[in-house]
Each structure stands twice: as C-alpha cells, then as structure tokens.
Amino acid sequence: MRKLLRSVVAKASPVVATAILAACQQQDSGQQAQRDNIGQAQQAQLSDLAAACGFRCNTLAEGSASISGDRAVDAFFAATLSLKDATANLNADVSATLSEMAGVLGVDVAADASIDAKATAVAAYVSGGFGGAIDGGLTLDFQPAQCNVSAQASVQAAAKCDATVDPGHANVECHGTCEAEASAMASCSGNATLQCTGTAPSFDCQGTCEGSCELNAGVMCEGTCKGTCQLDGTAACDGTCKGSTDAGGNCMGECEVRAGGKCTGECQGSCELSGGASCNGQCKGNCTYTAPMGGCTGGAQASCTASANASVSCSGECKGDVDPPMVDAKCQATAKADASFHAECTPPKIAISYNLSASVSGSVDAGVDGGGLSATAELDAKIQAFGKVYAKLLAEGARIKGILNATVDLPSAGFDAVTGAVNQITAHGDIQAKFQAACALTELGTVKATITGAVTDLNASAAGIAKVSGSL
Numbered sequence: 358m359r360k361l362l363r364s365v366v367a368k369a370s371p372v373v374a375t376a377i378l379a380a381c382q383q384q385d386s387g388q389q390a391q392r393d394n395i396g397q398a399q400q401a402q403l404s405d406l407a408a409a410c411g412f413r414c415n416t417l418a419e420g421s422a423s424i425s426g427d428r429a430v431d432a433f434f435a436a437t438l439s440l441k442d443a444t445a446n447l448n449a450d451v452s453a454t455l456s457e458m459a460g461v462l463g464v465d466v467a468a469d470a471s472i473d474a475k476a477t478a479v480a481a482y483v484s485g486g487f488g489g490a491i492d493g494g495l496t497l498d499f500q501p502a503q504c505n506v507s508a509q510a511s512v513q514a515a516a517k518c519d520a521t522v523d524p525g526h527a528n529v530e531c532h533g534t535c536e537a538e539a540s541a542m543a544s545c546s547g548n549a550t551l552q553c554t555g556t557a558p559s560f561d562c563q564g565t566c567e568g569s570c571e572l573n574a575g576v577m578c579e580g581t582c583k584g585t586c587q588l589d590g591t592a593a594c595d596g597t598c599k600g601s602t603d604a605g606g607n608c609m610g611e612c613e614v615r616a617g618g619k620c621t622g623e624c625q626g627s628c629e630l631s632g633g634a635s636c637n638g639q640c641k642g643n644c645t646y647t648a649p650m651g652g653c654t655g656g657a658q659a660s661c662t663a664s665a666n667a668s669v670s671c672s673g674e675c676k677g678d679v680d681p682p683m684v685d686a687k688c689q690a691t692a693k694a695d696a697s698f699h700a701e702c703t704p705p706k707i708a709i710s711y712n713l714s715a716s717v718s719g720s721v722d723a724g725v726d727g728g729g730l731s732a733t734a735e736l737d738a739k740i741q742a743f744g745k746v747y748a749k750l751l752a753e754g755a756r757i758k759g760i761l762n763a764t765v766d767l768p769s770a771g772f773d774a775v776t777g778a779v780n781q782i783t784a785h786g787d788i789q790a791k792f793q794a795a796c797a798l799t800e801l802g803t804v805k806a807t808i809t810g811a812v813t814d815l816n817a818s819a820a821g822i823a824k825v826s827g828s829l
Contacts, residue, residue: 361631363576363605365636367739368810369536370586371643375423375553375675379823383641386479388528393566396539398619402749403413403472407501409616410520412789412793413712414792414793414794414795414796414799414800415796415802416800416803416806417434417437417438417702417800417803418803421436422434422435422437422438423470423605424796424797424800425775425778425782425793425794425796426789426790426793427516427774427778427782427797428517428519428520429685429687429688429691429774430771430774430775430797432514432517432518432688432692432695432774432775433518433691433767433770433775433804434519434771434797434800435695435773435808436514436691436694436740436767436771437767437771437804437808438696438807439695439699440694440760440764440807440808440811441699441700441807441810441811443698443699443760444760444810444811444814444815445814446695447753447756447757447815447818448482448814448815448817448818449524449759450471450753451472451745451750451753451757451818451821451822452472452475452645454746454749454750454753455472455475455476455479455750455825456475456745457746457749457822458479458746458750458825459475459478459479460680461739461743461746462479462482462483462487462739462743463478463480463566463623463739464476465481467516469715471820472818472821473817473820473824475821476820476821476822476824476825477551477824478506479671479825479828480824480825480827480828481763481824483495483828484828486714486741487723487736487739489615489714489733490713490714490736491615491711491712491713491714491736491740492712492713492714492715493712494829495709495740495827495829496619496709496710496711496749497707497708497709497744498539498580498707498708498710498760499705499706499707499708499748499751500705500749501705501755502577502702502705502748502751502752502755503638503676503702503705504676504700504701504752504755504756504759505536505674505675505676505698505700505701505702505703505754506674506679506696506699507673507674507699507700507701508528508529508531508671508672508673508674508675508679510526510696511529511679511692511693511697512527512528512529512681512682513522513528513684513694513696514681514691514695514696515681515682515684515688515692515696517690517692518685518688518692519684519685519692520624520682521684521685522682522684527682528670528671528672528682529670529671529672529675529679529680529681529682530669530671530679531661531663531667531668531669531670531671531672531675531676531678531679531680532663532668532677532678532679532680533662533663533675533677533678534552534660534661534662534672534675534676534677535549535661535669535670535672535673535674535675535676536658536660536661536673536676537659537661537670542765544652545661545662546669546670547662548663548667548669549661549662549663549664549669550647550654550661550664551647551653551659551660551661551666552564552644552645552646552647552648552659552660552661552662553646553648553650553652553653553654553657553658553660554643554644554657554658554660555643555644555646555653555656555657555658556640556644556657559773560648561631561639562635562636562639563643563646563647564644564645564646564647565634565635565644565646566579566630566634566635566636566640566642566643566644567630567634567643567644567706567806568626568629568630568640568641568642568643568647569583569627569629569630569640569641569642570627570629570630570636570637570638570639570640570641570642571626571627571638571639571641572584572624572625572636572637572638573637573638576623576624576637577620577622577623577624577626577637578620578628578640579628579630579634579635580628580629580630580634580708581628581629581708582614582619582620582624582626582627582628582629583626583627583628583629584611584624584625584626584628585612585613585624585625585626585629585657586611586613586614586621586622586623586624587610587611587612587622587623587624587625587782588600588607588608588609588610588621588624589609589622590603590607590608590609591607592607592608592621592622593606593607593620594608594612594613594621595607595612595614595618595620595680596612596613596614596615596618597612597613597615598610598611598612598613599611599612599613600612600689603695603825605657614639615713615733616733616734616736616737617709617710617711617713617736617737617740618710619710627641630642630708631709631790644767654817663677670682671682675678679693679696679697680693680698681693683789686814687770687773687774687777688774689770690766690767690769690770691767691770691771691774692772692780693763693766694764694766694767695759698760700756700760702752702753702755702756702759702810703750703752704745704748704751704752705748705752706748707744707745707750708746709740709741709744711740713736721795725755735743744821747825750822750825752775753818753822754819754822754823757796757815757818757819757822760811760815760820761812761815761816761819762810763800764808764812767808768804768805768808769817771804772801775797775798775801778794778797779794779797779798782794
C-alpha cells in the first residue's frame with residue numbers, strides 16, 4: 358500500500374558523518390605510525406635508491422589507483438576515486454535539477470548559484486503556496502525512490518580487490534528484490550518469492566498496479582480519479598457538483614473533480630495509481646503479481662523478492678542491500694562500497710492533490726468569462742510539472758543516502774588494508790615494493806581529504822533537498 362510521505366530526504370545523519378570522519382582521523386594516526394616504523398634513515402635510503410632506479414609514485418591526483426602494487430590496497434584507492442567521481446556527478450545533478458525546478462516554477466535563480474541558494478529560492482515559492490494559489494500545502498502520494506545495485510558491478514568490484522573471485526561465475530546476495538535477466542523463470546532460489554511485472558493475465562491484477570486502473574462499480578480510487586466521482590451527501594465536491602448540494606455544501610450525486618482535487622466517494626471510470634496500490638478492477642498499467650505455475654509469461658519482467666531477514670542469490674539488478682561475493686576480509690567493505698557508488702535510483706511516480714486558495718476558487722466560480730478555467734489549468738500544469746522534477750530530486754536524495762551509508766566503513770577498511778600490506782612489504786619486499794608501500798602511506802593524506810570533501814559536498818546536497826521537501 359502506498360505511503361503518504363511529506364519529506365523523505367533528510368540531511369545525512371550526524372552519526373554517519375562522525376563515523377566517516379573518525380575513521381579518516383584513524384588513517385592520519387596510522388600513517389604517522391607506519392612512517393615511524395619504516396624510520397627516517399630507511400625512508401631517505403629508499404628515496405635515494407628510487408631516484409637512482411627511476412621509481413616514482415603514482416597519485417590519486419593524477420587519477421591513478423595503481424599506487425602500492427598490492428591488489429587490495431589499490432582497490433581501496435580505486436574506490437576512493439569512484440567516490441570522488443560519484444559525488445561530483447551527483448552534486449551536478451542536484452544543482453541541475455534545482456535549476457530545472459526553478460524554471461518550472463518561474464523562480465529566478467542564477468545558473469551558477471549554489472545548491473543552497475537554489476533550494477532556498479524554490480522552497481520560499483513553494484512555502485508561499487505557489488504564489489498564493491493554493492492553501493494548506495501539497496499532499497504527495499508516492500513510494501520511496503527505488504535504487505538498484507548491479508550484481509555485475511558488485512562482482513567486478515570484488516574481483517578488483519580479490520583475485521580468487523571469478524567474474525564469470527560469481528553471484529551476489531540481494532536483501533530485497535532481484536530482477537531476473539530472463540523474461541521467464543519457474544522459481545527463485547532460497548527464501549524468495551517469484552513475482553512478475555507487466556500486463557496482468559486477462560487484466561485481472563491480483564497484486565499491485567501502477568498506472569491506469571479501470572475500476573469496477575462502487576469502489577474507491579486510491580489514486581487520482583480520472584472518471585466520475587459519485588458522492589452520497591456526506592462530503593463536499595472538490596470541484597463542480599453536478600448533483601444537488603445541501604446547506605452545508607455537501608454534494609449528492611456526480612462530482613466533477615477539479616485538477617489536483619480528490620474524490621472522497623466512489624470513482625467510476627479510470628483511476629490513476631502511483632504504484633504499490635491494489636486495483637479493484639482492470640489494471641491497464643503495470644501489475645506486479647505473484648507468479649503462477651510455470652513462471653512469468655507474456656514478456657513480463659521476472660523478479661525474486663527475498664523474505665524478511667533473508668537474501669536471494671542474484672545475477673541481475675538488486676533493489677536493496679547487496680552482499681558481494683565471498684572475498685578476503687580486507688576486501689569486503691571496499692568491494693561493497695565501490696559497487697554502491699555506481700547504483701542507479703529510479704524517480705517515483707507522484708500523485709499530487711491540493712486545495713485552491715479562496716482567490717483562485719473565486720475565479721473558478723466566475724466561470725470561463727472570468728478566466729477561472731484557464732487559470733486553474735495553468736496552475737495544475739505547473740504543479741504536475743513540479744511533481745515530476747521533485748521525483749528526480751527524491752531519486753538523487755536516495756543516491757546520496759546510499760553513498761553515505763556505503764562510505765561509513767570505507768576509511769577503516771582501507772586503513773587496515775594499507776597497514777597490513779605495508780607491514781608485510783617492509784619486512785619481506787624488494788626495493789621497488791618498499792618504495793611503493795611508502796607511496797601508499799603518503800596517499801592516505803589525499804584519501805582523507807577526498808573522503809571528507811565528498812561527505813561535506815553530499816551533506817550540502819542532502820540539506821538542499823531537505824529544504825525543498827520541508828517546504829511542502
């Protein structure tokens with residue numbers, strides 16, 4: 358069943374940010390300790406030998422992760438670069454989406470303004486009731502944005518860190534829903550249920566419907582009624598009452614629901630569902646239903662949904678938390694984080710309802726000559742366009758949360774990998790290996806700056822999204 362959410366995206370948890378920054382601080386301490394272990398005299402000797410042999414350090418600033426020569430350590434550096442790129446792209450997306458939102462609303466903001474400035478301008482306009490046209494804010498009906506982590510990306514990240522992982526045969530464990538690669542499956546492995554998404558057989562959707570639902574007679578619409586709304590005299594018509602109206606304004610009979618209005622009675626005709634709702638009629642959109650015997654047919658997309666506290670082996674796209682293939686302990690957090698940085702989030706479908714302000718309602722009562730119909734049509738077009746852009750913002754907020762959560766364990770995991778490799782190399786490695794170990798220690802300072810910078814930037818974007826959400 359759909360959830361009524363007024364503000365989904367919030368600023369990243371201080372606990373998350375603190376955990377990341379504390380781990381980075383641990384890196385600083387460990388870096389100095391390792392340098393002390395190598396010793397100043399030995400470091401000077403290594404520098405002289407490196408100069409004579411033509412050795413040089415690769416750096417993250419150059420975009421290179423091949424620094425230490427150790428697979429697990431360099432996978433950590435590669436994940437740090439992935440975090441940097443993902444943050445830059447995501448912040449650019451949030452800024453562009455806020456600019457698009459401002460354009461839809463007619464709010465004047467500079468293209469190069471900060472995310473906070475754009476969000477503040479948009480939030481002020483929305484808080485003001487879209488220029489005083491609506492009263493009491495918007496009611497948004499939607500499900501949270503869905504984020505998918507590719508099983509293949511997770512496998513590749515694990516293989517990058519651990520040579521024992523075979524990308525051609527490894528699967529991941531998905532705590533959520535795994536979308537199958539084939540269009541038809543007979544069963545799911547483990548504690549999972551096979552579901553199909555597509556046109557329901559004979560339009561009988563024994564599940565949830567997203568899109569148009571042709572209703573049976575005498576049923577409520579859990580979305581936006583596109584047909585005729587029948588009232589029984591216990592509620593007012595959120596539009597034009599074509600039947601009789603009592604002294605209290607309640608409508609008996611047919612109600613022509615205005616744009617953005619709600620049908621509080623029986624909807625006869627078509628009901629537009631935003632997803633996750635049942636269709637008491639014929640689902641003409643996408644129906645998600647439990648697969649019958651023989652699996653999904655007719656081109657329906659098959660997916661396996663794990664039961665609570667369980668997972669399903671997945672080789673496709675996972676909607677939920679992903680456990681990478683079994684890898685060495687020092688690779689687990691790195692592989693999981695690197696895959697999460699490449700997640701894709703789908704904007705939700707949003708159904709919007711609102712109450713017109715008294716001034717706009719008055720213009721509607723004045724009829725066509727008073728300009729009411731064109732004014733409300735223009736307002737509804739603006740609000741619906743705003744909803745579509747806001748859905749993109751919600752998807753970007755979901756990505757931010759996913760990246761921040763994946764980043765929590767990354768600094769300590771990388772620190773452990775670097776210190777473990779350096780201890781082994783300084784004890785048994787050749788001259789070049791020892792030189793590269795020193796390079797890895799030096800790069801930990803860049804790693805700290807990169808991760809803390811990413812956290813700061815992502816928090817700024819999350820705060821902007823939260824500002825817009827709060828204005829609703």
